[in-house]
Amino acid sequence: MALLTSHDVLAAADRIHHLIAPTPLLSSPVVDERFGRQVLVKAENMQLTGSFKVRGAMNAVAQLAPAARGRGVIGASSGNHAQALALAARRFGAPATVVIPDDAPRAKVEGVQALGARIVTYDRIMGRRDEIVHRIAREQGLSIVPSADSHPVIAGAGTAAWEMLRERPDLSAILVAVGGGGLAAGTCLAASHRSPAVRVFGVEPEAADDTRRSMTTGRRVRIPPPVTIADGLGHTRPGDLTFEINQGHLADVFTVPEELIAEAMAFLWRHYRAAAEPSGAVAFAGLLKAADRLPPGPVGVILSGGNVDWPRYRTLLDSVADREEHTHAAALLH
Numbered sequence: 001m002a003l004l005t006s007h008d009v010l011a012a013a014d015r016i017h018h019l020i021a022p023t024p025l026l027s028s029p030v031v032d033e034r035f036g037r038q039v040l041v042k043a044e045n046m047q048l049t050g051s052f053k054v055r056g057a058m059n060a061v062a063q064l065a066p067a068a069r070g071r072g073v074i075g076a077s078s079g080n081h082a083q084a085l086a087l088a089a090r091r092f093g094a095p096a097t098v099v100i101p102d103d104a105p106r107a108k109v110e111g112v113q114a115l116g117a118r119i120v121t122y123d124r125i126m127g128r129r130d131e132i133v134h135r136i137a138r139e140q141g142l143s144i145v146p147s148a149d150s151h152p153v154i155a156g157a158g159t160a161a162w163e164m165l166r167e168r169p170d171l172s173a174i175l176v177a178v179g180g181g182g183l184a185a186g187t188c189l190a191a192s193h194r195s196p197a198v199r200v201f202g203v204e205p206e207a208a209d210d211t212r213r214s215m216t217t218g219r220r221v222r223i224p225p226p227v228t229i230a231d232g233l234g235h236t237r238p239g240d241l242t243f244e245i246n247q248g249h250l251a252d253v254f255t256v257p258e259e260l261i262a263e264a265m266a267f268l269w270r271h272y273r274a275a276a277e278p279s280g281a282v283a284f285a286g287l288l289k290a291a292d293r294l295p296p297g298p299v300g301v302i303l304s305g306g307n308v309d310w311p312r313y314r315t316l317l318d319s320v321a322d323r324e325e326h327t328h329a330a331a332l333l334h
Contacts, residue, residue, distance in 0.1 A: 004151055004245065006193035009158035009186060012059045016156060019058045019091060021048050023160070025167055025300075028271040035291050038298040040171070041284070042164050043274055045306025049111060051232075051280070052160050052183055052304050053077075053084035053147070059156030060145045061088040069094040074142040076100070076129045078232050079108025080279075080305050081147035086115035088145075097142060099133050105231065105277075107309045124234070125225050148180025149239025158186025161200075164300045165190060171198050172297030177282040177304050178202035178211045178253065179233035181242030187302070188249035199295055202246065202253040203286030205230045205261065211238050211246065212253040229258055229316065232279030232305065252293070256285040259323070264288055265313070266320040268303060277308035278316070 026041040044052040061073060072095035075085045082098035089096035096117040100109065101124035112119055120136065122129050137144050146153055160183070161174055174191060178184045184202045191198035204212055208226035214237070222237040238246070256264075261278050264285035268274045276284070283301050287294075 004154060004189055006189050008151070008155040009162050009190045010193075012055075012152070012155040013159045013162050015062055016055060016058045016159065019062070020054055021046065023047050023163070025164060026272045026274060031271050035287070037296070039287065040164070040168055040298060040300045041268070041272055041274065042160055042300060042302045044160055044302060044304050045274060045276055045280055049080070049083040049087050050305055050307040051080040051084065052157060052302070053080045054087055055159050056150070056153035056156035056182060056186070057081065057084035057088040057145060058091070060150060060152040061085070061092050061094060063152050064143055068143045072096065072140065072142045073145050074099070074133055074137050075145040075147060076133045077147050078234065079104045079112070080232055080307055082117065083108060083111040083115065083307070085145055086112050086117035089117065090115055097136060099129050099136075101127070105307065105309050105312065107307050111307065146239070148182030149241050150182075151241065154182050154186045154189070154241065154245070156186070157183045158190040160302055161187040161190035161300075165194065165198065168298060168300065169194070170298055171300045172295045173199045173201060173251075174300040174302065175201050175203055175283040175286045176302045177230075177233060177279060178204050178246070179208075179235050179279065181211060181238050181246050183302065183304060184250060185242045185245035188245055192249065199251040200249060201286065201290075201294065202250050203283050204253060204255050205233055205282060206255045206257050208233050208235065209255050210235055211243070212255055214238050214243060215247055215250070215253055218247070230261055230279040230282050232277070233282060254286045254290045254293075256282060256289050260285045260288055262316040262320050266317050269317065274303055275306045275308070275313065276303050277305050280305035
């Protein structure tokens with residue numbers, strides 16, 4: 001198959017624009033003043049199923065032959081791609097099976113169930129999810145729709161950045177979370193259409209830095225199953241297709257600690273009234289950590305998802321408030 005280009009992203013945008021929700025670019029004068037530049041947040045937490053994943057899933061299922069759709073689709077996910085695939089399959093009348101970890105957030109599991117997909121669970125640490133997916137697909141004749149490492153999924157994911165740049169062609173940089181790498185790769189392709197190209201920066205949790213390590217060594221590196229609050233970014237190795245694109249196009253990859261991810265969630269709520277799941281807030285955490293390493297000019301940040309259980313969301317934001325209170329108290333003592 002030929003390499004993807006920005007034209008594939010444009011074709012995906014034409015194909016799925018009537019199947020997905022328009023999501024806004026959010027701004028905050030307070031944030032702009034703090035960083036000395038405009039910061040535009042693409043609110044994919046307001047997308048159908050609560051994340052950008054529906055873009056790639058819808059583009060992939062739309063391109064399947066009718067007979068293949070009739071037999072059904074299958075994919076593996078920590079939750080967001082599972083919901084997206086369930087919705088895309090429902091939209092096209094295809095049966096859907098999703099393979100998800102047995103510790104996936106309840107909000108994501110309930111979302112999948114509500115859309116009528118069949119759920120198969122596995123152990124995140126010990127299970128071999130890709131083997132499970134391929135076995136079921138082979139036995140039941142299902143079409144596999146990967147969460148990231150697929151041409152139509154990457155092209156579909158890139159439509160989020162395409163929309164950003166259509167609305168704000170003056171962006172100098174875009175920050176995007178990196179898990180499987182599909183959103184980052186699609187963003188790179190969308191940005192490459194500009195001349196000069198917008199610089200795209202990936203952001204990973206420190207505990208799940210497989211892409212950063214891989215880009216440093218020049219080959220795909222596998223890491224142990226990571227433990228991070230950003231459950232959607234807990235990949236152990238970049239995909240073949242996504243790494244090929246990201247290695248050639250990402251300007252850099254920043255890593256962020258767990259505490260800063262929670263801080264980014266609180267920041268997004270305070271200043272944009274946007275509820276982000278941990279994975280969805282990682283790109284903004286990259287801004288908090290490395291704004292001085294970005295080129296001058298307006299910057300876009302993709303808030304990639306908002307599917308988080310309320311108790312967990314409250315606990316994480318409370319932890320930020322507790323740290324801030326402790327820091328303030330310590331400053332008063334000194």
